Amino acid sequence: MNQETIHQRHDTSYRFLLSSKKLFVELLRSFVNQGWVQAVNEEHVQEIPHSFVLQDFKRQEADLVYQVHLNGQDVVFYLLLEMQSSVDFRMPYRLLLYQVEIWRYLLQNEEDALSNRKTFQLPPIIPIVLYNGKKKWTAELQFRKLLANEDLFGPELLNFEYLLIDVARYTEEELLSLSNTIGSVFLLDQTEDRGQLLDRINKLMNTAQQMSEDNLQKIMAWVANILLQKVPRNESNPERFIQNLEMIALFMRLEKILGDIHKGEQQGKEAVAKELIRMGMDSSTIAQATGFSTHTIEEWRKQTY
Incomplete structure (x- = not known):
């Protein structure tokens, strides 16, 4: 089995699992250490049935997009399944492109939203990368770190930070202690022999x-x-x-x-x-x-x- 087939099989497998709203919420609660996570309710999660992976990266990854009603507003969660053996240091740039495509998709039929109104707002997007390579993920998490001489400038530069879930970095004890489906999957995915x-x-x-x-x-x-x-x-x-x-x-x-x-x-x-x-x-x-x-x-x- 060649590497491309292995990656595609993993992409499909993880996508199959996380297309379950219950398991998506379980993933967030198990591996995202943010205060808003506990407010995510499975009943308020809706999958957006569209892939935003660009043609240049079709063979490298798969994605899932969920719209979640959270604290009175709709939030988009963009989950990128990065099943490659190597680290892509362009990740912040790629995620920027995907976020722009998501906003374009959500607004294309929203004529009122596209009008020049004072109340116009974009829905927030939470980018998450799920990576299962053996090598430690060393790509920058913040977009501005890809910009040349970014330390010379302040908040005038575009910036965002994505959440990383690095499967291989969790210990056996941590995954067993979760006693849930996602932890079990990660544990089996780590096995070597x-x-x-x-x-x-x-x-x-x-x-x-x-x-x-x-x-x-x-x-x-x-x-x-x-x-x-x-x-x-x-x-x-x-x-x-x-x-x-x-x-x-x-x-x-x-x-x-x-x-x-x-x-x-x-x-x-x-x-x-x-x-x-x-x-x-x-x-x-x-x-x-x-x-x-x-x-x-x-x-x-x-x-x-």
């Missing part, structure tokens, strides 16, 4: 049990969509590896259902482990997913076959 991926899926079992059925389905779809990227290059049997991970995703659903029935009884988890044995999952993977020892699983396997 098979062992770490399986270990983290296991650590997310409790979080998965607390998710709504809708969110659980979304994270499972996200896992399935980027699964091929997480298969190690030296994996001798990638199809088997993918099948095992798909079974773990199924386990997450089965455990949630049985958890509702058994209220966490050991028999519920044991029943799921035995079902995974019947489905052909290897013992070490089942052990990582359920917490049982490989010896116990092998004993159950003998009883099953």
